[in-house]
Amino acid sequence: MAERVPDLMDKVVSLCKRRGFVFQSSEIYGGLNSCWDYGPLGVELKRNIQQLWWRSMVGEHDNIVGLDASILMHPMVWKASGHVDSFADLMVDCKNCKGRFRADEVGTDNCPECGGELTKPRHFNLMFKTHIGPLEEEESTIFLRPETAQGIYVNYLNVLHATRQKIPFGIAQAGKAFRNEITPSNFIFRTREFEQMEMQFFVRPGTEGEWLERWKEERWEFYIRLGIRRERLRFREHAPGELTFYAKQAYDIEYEFPFGWKELEGIHNRTDFDLKRHTQYSGKDLSYFDETTRERFIPYIIETSAGLTRTVLTVLVDGYDEEPERVVLRLDPKVAPIKAGVFPLVKRDGMPERAREIYQMLKPHFNVFYDEGGSIGRRYRRMDEIGTPFGITVDSQTAKDGTVTLRDRDSMEQTRVKIDELKGELAKRIDNA
Numbered sequence: 001m002a003e004r005v006p007d008l009m010d011k012v013v014s015l016c017k018r019r020g021f022v023f024q025s026s027e028i029y030g031g032l033n034s035c036w037d038y039g040p041l042g043v044e045l046k047r048n049i050q051q052l053w054w055r056s057m058v059g060e061h062d063n064i065v066g067l068d069a070s071i072l073m074h075p076m077v078w079k080a081s082g083h084v085d086s087f088a089d090l091m092v093d094c095k096n097c098k099g100r101f102r103a104d105e106v107g108t109d110n111c112p113e114c115g116g117e118l119t120k121p122r123h124f125n126l127m128f129k130t131h132i133g134p135l136e137e138e139e140s141t142i143f144l145r146p147e148t149a150q151g152i153y154v155n156y157l158n159v160l161h162a163t164r165q166k167i168p169f170g171i172a173q174a175g176k177a178f179r180n181e182i183t184p185s186n187f188i189f190r191t192r193e194f195e196q197m198e199m200q201f202f203v204r205p206g207t208e209g210e211w212l213e214r215w216k217e218e219r220w221e222f223y224i225r226l227g228i229r230r231e232r233l234r235f236r237e238h239a240p241g242e243l244t245f246y247a248k249q250a251y252d253i254e255y256e257f258p259f260g261w262k263e264l265e266g267i268h269n270r271t272d273f274d275l276k277r278h279t280q281y282s283g284k285d286l287s288y289f290d291e292t293t294r295e296r297f298i299p300y301i302i303e304t305s306a307g308l309t310r311t312v313l314t315v316l317v318d319g320y321d322e323e324p325e326r327v328v329l330r331l332d333p334k335v336a337p338i339k340a341g342v343f344p345l346v347k348r349d350g351m352p353e354r355a356r357e358i359y360q361m362l363k364p365h366f367n368v369f370y371d372e373g374g375s376i377g378r379r380y381r382r383m384d385e386i387g388t389p390f391g392i393t394v395d396s397q398t399a400k401d402g403t404v405t406l407r408d409r410d411s412m413e414q415t416r417v418k419i420d421e422l423k424g425e426l427a428k429r430i431d432n433a
């Protein structure tokens, strides 16, 4: 496997800021710990990944439909889900420096920062609380959702009736989630506000084992399609003692970050726990009637729960590379924020006009970028660094035969392509990547 670039995380963080992928939130006020803003390139990258996920779920499956539920939900939802009582981490405080740590991450009796004495572990609920309406009373307390899944469970009957889906079927949702993490860390890896992409798949009891296997395979392929190096991905099965209270069997897809193997996505057999609890707490019957077998049952749920913002970090870290002459971000063309740079070789002989025409021709179809400033080598390197897979250059031959050079970011190979064929050629190269 290729050697890891030294100080990779620092370099990715600095590139993200310099080129406009990710900025510190509220930076001019000193920043807000663990919150990040996605800049012009970051927002494109994030959207591209989300769209590919949506397509891989809703687009490619007849039996998966989408949903966009509200972030604020009835407080009973979080009672029923178990989050009010048990969505907590054990936390310890340092009596000396007042640092606060997750008990499972400290591993000793002393503070990892200053060596001071630690308090006994205490439970700390990770949900953010706020109030709905003008009165800040106990009864008006609500939570920012810590996962998108519950919005799917409480809409399960609505979706079933509205779409006439039959089991097995799934509901997909992507959106913000909030967790008051004790120790957010590693840039956008673990943050207090983040985005998830979740698909909950409802199946007949007894078939959940085979569906878990199917979804494990599909979800693995998704990361391969994003262009992430296979050898840095692995499955990890949760040991029995590690399983969350609702799960019967659980796998994580993990990536080998510079700070270790970490979870990208969980694929869990959540049994009938969630729908049973919501039946119990809401008093509404959430059972399913199977018309062919004339049976009534509470479906089992296989969940695939991925982190969008964590996947953004993964493709950046996985793609970052340094060569003697350039930094190159080897993003898959499907996720790259800008698909092609369009350049006149020099700023004369009608080349800028011709290059602008090409730029205008491509712009409705692809996110392209026009640049005429500096040497052509510098312009290529600026695009390499942000992962732009293709460079299109108008040169002296263009006026003679209507061709331009098409440069490939990774191999730096240049081929001549007719201007009329550029659109098709780009589409083909982006899709086949």
Ligand code: ATP
Binding pocket: 147, 179, 181, 188, 189, 190, 191, 192, 193, 194, 195, 196, 263, 264, 265, 266, 305, 306, 307, 308, 309, 310
């Ligand atoms: P961890 O044990 O790392 O806290 P988790 O097991 O609680 O994570 P899940 O509840 O399974 O995570 O969440 C599903 C996915 O949501 C994770 O695989 C991850 O990609 C993403 N995710 C969870 N928490 C965060 C966070 N604080 N910041 C960014 N992404 C997150």
